[in-house]
Amino acid sequence: MDFIGAYSPDHLKFLLQGFGVTLLVASLSIVLSFIIGGAIGTARYARIPVVSQVLAVGVETIRNLPLLLIIFFTFFALPDIGLKLPVTTAAIVALTIFESAMLSEIIRSGLNSVEKGQIEAARSSGLGYVQTIRYIVMPQALRRMVPPIVSQFISLLKDTSLAVVISLPELTHNAQIIYGQKDSYVIPMILILTLMYFTVNYMLSIIAGRLEVKKA
Incomplete structure (x- = not known):
């Protein structure tokens, strides 16, 4: 094991560049999937005719596909229909x-967890359907949804490593390039990968735990 060679300044800089790509991809995916998943989950909760059923089929289909297959599809299959990304x-x-489908179920379940009696009381007091969702259902549901949503974000951050199959220059990809130079770099690279992923995900786990305590 060559820790000194594996952790040279150039190698560490290369790893940090990959980690930056990992965080960038994860952050953008989190924001986009939260917006899209929130819209889908809310639409399904509202049980909009036809739309809700179509969304349910789409969500269940995506949730039961491996993420790796979706990555292959977006990079290798879309160019065949003229969309090269x-x-x-x-x-x-x-x-x-993938994450939009997962988050939509979390959000829909969170909305469904609010007691029907509160909704009926709000409607009987004169609030419209949209007002009831906005002022009564959503605030309570969000508090209940935060911990599982954060847990899903942790999974998303780890799942970015799967993009190594399409040569995304993220953390795992760059580590592979480094330990491909010498066999003695393998264990040092695995150890530093473990430390970097663990540090970020553990911080997110702490946040989720504290939010869970506050919710209780």
Whole structure:
């Protein structure tokens, strides 16, 4: 094991560049999937005729597909229909599609967890349907949804490593390039990858835990 060679300044800089790509892809995917998943989850909760059923089929289909297949589709299949995406964009699109489906179920379940009696009381007091959702249902549901949503974001951050199959220059990809130079770099690279992923995900886990305590 060559820790000194593996952790040379150039190698560490290369790893940090990959980590930056990982955080960028994860951050953009989180924002986009939260917006799209929120819209889908709310639409399904509202049970809009036809739209709700179509969305349900789409969500269940995506949730039961491996993320790796979706990544392959966005990068290798879309060019066949005239839509060629840069590798970073393809990774973001794939992660957003998959995470939107997962988050939509979390959000729909959170909305459904609010007691029907509160909704009926709000409607009987004169609030409209949209007002009831906005002022009564959504605030309570959000508090309940935060911990599972944060947990899903943790999974998303780890899932960015799957984009190594399309040569996204993220953390795992760059580490592979480094330990491909010498066999003695393998264990040092695995250790530093473990530390970097663990640090970020553990911080997110702490946030989720504290939010869970506040919610209780």
